[in-house]
Structures are given as structure tokens and as C-alpha cells.
Amino acid sequence: MPTQIHSNHGPPKKQAHKTPNHNHRLQILPLMMTHFSKPPLQSTCKFPQTPHRRIDPPPPHHFALTANLLSLSLSLSLSLSTYVCTCTFVIRAARVSMRMPQVPVPAPAPAPSPRTCAYLFALTQEIEKKLQRALASPSQRRNLLQGLFADIALEVDDRARDIILSREDLISPFEDGAEGPLCFYDVLADYFVWEPEKGNPILDLIVQLWSQSFASHIFSLLFHKWLFDVQLDNLEVLLRYSSALVQGATNVFWIDIQTNTRRFQSLFRYLLEVVALVPEQLKKIPLQAQRDLFLLLSRFMLFYNLDKKLESFLKQFPDFPTAFFVGGPADIFVIEFTDQLQKLKVEPVLLHYLSQIKVLQGLELRMTTSTRLKTCLYSFTSPGGPMYPTRAVRHAAWDALDFLFPVGRYPRHLISLFFRLLYPWYWPSSCWNFIKACIQAVLYSILSLIFSVWEKLGKAKDS
Numbered sequence: 001m002p003t004q005i006h007s008n009h010g011p012p013k014k015q016a017h018k019t020p021n022h023n024h025r026l027q028i029l030p031l032m033m034t035h036f037s038k039p040p041l042q043s044t045c046k047f048p049q050t051p052h053r054r055i056d057p058p059p060p061h062h063f064a065l066t067a068n069l070l071s072l073s074l075s076l077s078l079s080l081s082t083y084v085c086t087c088t089f090v091i092r093a094a095r096v097s098m099r100m101p102q103v104p105v106p107a108p109a110p111a112p113s114p115r116t117c118a119y120l121f122a123l124t125q126e127i128e129k130k131l132q133r134a135l136a137s138p139s140q141r142r143n144l145l146q147g148l149f150a151d152i153a154l155e156v157d158d159r160a161r162d163i164i165l166s167r168e169d170l171i172s173p174f175e176d177g178a179e180g181p182l183c184f185y186d187v188l189a190d191y192f193v194w195e196p197e198k199g200n201p202i203l204d205l206i207v208q209l210w211s212q213s214f215a216s217h218i219f220s221l222l223f224h225k226w227l228f229d230v231q232l233d234n235l236e237v238l239l240r241y242s243s244a245l246v247q248g249a250t251n252v253f254w255i256d257i258q259t260n261t262r263r264f265q266s267l268f269r270y271l272l273e274v275v276a277l278v279p280e281q282l283k284k285i286p287l288q289a290q291r292d293l294f295l296l297l298s299r300f301m302l303f304y305n306l307d308k309k310l311e312s313f314l315k316q317f318p319d320f321p322t323a324f325f326v327g328g329p330a331d332i333f334v335i336e337f338t339d340q341l342q343k344l345k346v347e348p349v350l351l352h353y354l355s356q357i358k359v360l361q362g363l364e365l366r367m368t369t370s371t372r373l374k375t376c377l378y379s380f381t382s383p384g385g386p387m388y389p390t391r392a393v394r395h396a397a398w399d400a401l402d403f404l405f406p407v408g409r410y411p412r413h414l415i416s417l418f419f420r421l422l423y424p425w426y427w428p429s430s431c432w433n434f435i436k437a438c439i440q441a442v443l444y445s446i447l448s449l450i451f452s453v454w455e456k457l458g459k460a461k462d463s
Helices: 029-037 060-099 114-136 141-152 158-164 184-194 196-208 215-222 235-259 265-276 287-300 307-315 329-343 347-360 367-379 391-404 409-420 424-462
Strands: none
Touching (some): 114 141, 114 158, 114 184, 141 215, 215 235, 235 265, 265 287, 307 329, 329 347
């Protein structure tokens, strides 16, 4: 609510048979009376002399009344100007708030119950023991870290859920299983925010195992909330932790891609909604880490079905040193998206990306970026190398290409048909699929005609 500014000035109160005390305002009266009592100076110029008339000073009460009126007008003008400025500021702030999307920031997790604390503390002890074992045995280090990563990424079973969720408000609103499975890393990340000293031994061991393959995975899962909750004064340590967070998140998101699951969706939602879309949280990590984080989120946003956040996400993009050559935030997002498409080898994931690509319609892109996206989609429309797409992927790519670039649609299909004729070994399958599509179209048209006639006959009998 706008702050109400009250003026200390006000209209003078009327007092019967009393003259108001204006000694502090009438300090200049003797000087003014002296000035008025002096005769005018004689001019030295050769102008015709005119007789001067003596000006008598006005009575003292006239000065008091004049000073009183000046004070009143000054206070009213200041109050009015302050009110106008305040209203203008409030209106502009309201307009800006209406234009800017409001991102809900989840409240920090409340304190867990003693039973939950004891259970989570036992889990941290087990994690610490496995990390110490991995540090002591270099030959088994990779297998031990891989097993630890698999353990903390497991879904919470019913017995542990009864203990952990003894208080329903322990978990953040978007980690209660509504958007995906509740895993152990979800509750441990909240626990290390509430009890940061319990995670210090684990963090020290992870730093000693920093060069191992699964160390960044474990760090990103366990300490992604802790990193934005504590205050780190050492910039070198902050940059190292931020880089490990981005690298570990990239690896775990690729695990979801390869398995076509959404096990780490809560981590992605936290990095997007609580960090990337909140400037206060984003400024806690260095600028280079901010850029890497936005590039990471650009590659996986459509996979986790968060395309509704695209507009607000593009508005929060940090400045890139190559923006003059590459383009704005939309160009950078599309470039990362096309690179991600060319790396995908899982057919269901690729079909999901191609079905979500329609959100790119309406983005203002440079000609080079638009050509890059068109070339990427066109590479999925022809069979064979280098992509070797399936028939479903080819049709999805054609649909996405025709939707985003409707100009030149029919010439593209004619050129594609001509090049298909150059590969005779694809003719039998193409003819068979064409015959099946024609038969299905004819059957669907006959069935629709029969149902429409049947519906008309039923209406005629009712009437």
C-alpha cells in the first residue's frame, strides 16, 4: 500500500483577542522598516528629475498576516506536490507490476519434528560413511559413488514416508509428489537448509572427491538449496560450488533424458522458479554461473513441460558477451534448443520435444537463427543418415516445420519427394505406408458419413 504522507503544516488556528506570536518570522522587520524609511538615492544619470514620494512602511500586523499566508501557501504546495509525486510513483509501480509476471516463491521448509530429525541425521551418517569409504579405497571409488548417487535418487518408500512426512509442512509445495516422485534428495536438501552444520562433513568429503565422476551429481542433489541459503564470502569457493551445481544438474537431467523419466523434475523446478526467475536469488552466484545456468535451463525446459514460463524466463536472461554476434535471449534459447535436438537419440523424448516446439512461434529471431532451426527440423524429415529418424519422428518434424515456417510448405514437400525417389530401397515401405494411409482415410470418411446420416435419421424420427 502506498505510504500516506501527512504534512505537519496546517491552517492557523483562530484565537480570540490574541495576536499570534510571529517573532521568528518578523526578524527582518527592522531592516525592512529602515530600508523604507531612508530617502531614495539620487541618480547620477542626466535624465529628467521627477519628484520622489516618500513610502511609508506598512503596519507590523500586515507583515504578520503576509508571512502567515506565505507559510500556509508554501505548506499546501509542498503537500500537494508530495501527494502528486506519491500517486505518480504508485501508478507507475502498479503498471510495472501488472506487466511483470509474478513468480511465486515457495516459503522455506519449517522445522522438522524430532523423529524426522533423528531419521534424517541417521541418513546423513550413512552418507558420510559411504563417502569416507570411497575416499579410502581408490579402486572402488567410482562404484561406491555411483551406488551412493543411486541411493539418494531413490523414491521414498512408504515406511520412510510415514517417518519423514510426520509433519506435512516439511516438504516444499512443489516437492510433495504432485509434480513427480518424492525422492530422498528432496528431503535431505531441505534438511541441510534447516541444519547446515549437519551437512558440513559431507560437503568436505565431496570437495576431496571433487574430480570423481559422480561427485558433482551428489553435490547438486544434496546442496542445491543450501548454496542459495548460506552466505559464502570466498568468491573462488562460490564459483567452484556454482560450477559444480550446473555440471551436476546437467548430468542428472541427461539421466532423465536417457530413461525418459521425470525423477529430477523438482531440482529443475527449483533452479527455474526459485533461482532463475527471482533476481535476488540469481545474484547470489557469479555472472558466469548465471549464464551457464540459463543455457542449461534452455536445453531442458520443454522436456519438463515448463513452456509456460518461457516468456518470463527470456526476460530474466543475463547479458552475454556474444550477444552482438549471436542475438538476444530468444536467439540464444533457440540455438541451445536446436543443439539439444541434434543430440537426442531416444524416440519418445524426441517426439515430446517436437510436440512442444510450437511454443517458439512468435519469437523474434535473427535470420541466421531461424535458418539454423529450419535446417535442424529438415534433417529429421528424411530417412537415413545422419539422424536415421523413424517414421513417427519424420512426420512430427514435418508438422513442426510446417507450423513454424508455413511459407514454402509445398515446395519443401515436392523437393523431399524428389529426393525420396533417388533411394529405391525405400520405395516398398513408402508405398505400403501410402496405401495404409489412403485406406485409413477412406474408412474414416465412410464411417463419418454413416454416423452423420444416422444422426440425421434419428433427428427426423424425433421430429
